[in-house]
Amino acid sequence: MNMNQENDNELKKNAPYLASLEKKNSFQAPEGFFEDLPSKIEDKIQAATTEKKHTYVSLHYVKYAAAAVVLLVAGYYFYPSKTIPQKNTFTAWNVDSLTDDELLDEMSDFPIEYETETVVSNDDADIINYLIDNKVDVTEINGI
Numbered sequence: 001m002n003m004n005q006e007n008d009n010e011l012k013k014n015a016p017y018l019a020s021l022e023k024k025n026s027f028q029a030p031e032g033f034f035e036d037l038p039s040k041i042e043d044k045i046q047a048a049t050t051e052k053k054h055t056y057v058s059l060h061y062v063k064y065a066a067a068a069v070v071l072l073v074a075g076y077y078f079y080p081s082k083t084i085p086q087k088n089t090f091t092a093w094n095v096d097s098l099t100d101d102e103l104l105d106e107m108s109d110f111p112i113e114y115e116t117e118t119v120v121s122n123d124d125a126d127i128i129n130y131l132i133d134n135k136v137d138v139t140e141i142n143g144i
Helices: 003-014 016-020 033-050 060-078 092-097 100-107 124-133 138-142
Strands: none
Touching: 003 016
């Protein structure tokens, strides 16, 4: 059995109505269509290649637009802003209206600088020696 007969048998088995239809070519090409087809294709290819026109876009506009963008960005970046940052200034009126917690919050923003001193002993002997070394008169101390 050849392949066409196998296909026909399978078609009769799976789709009997489809197999019962008459086998005819319902599409017809006009006379001379396939004889003229290669020449028509060649004509269209030649027409497509000859119609090609080169259009050049002037790059002057692109250059000027790019230069304008660069100038605008540089101007925006380097132009000084008119806003002046305000400093936190406190007046007596402002401080009086603040609560203790608000004052602590405001003061925590400022660093506190301290000076550390060495602790000096206050023994009587040390004080007497200091007074003797610096030649301090006893009457000056007593205010007499």
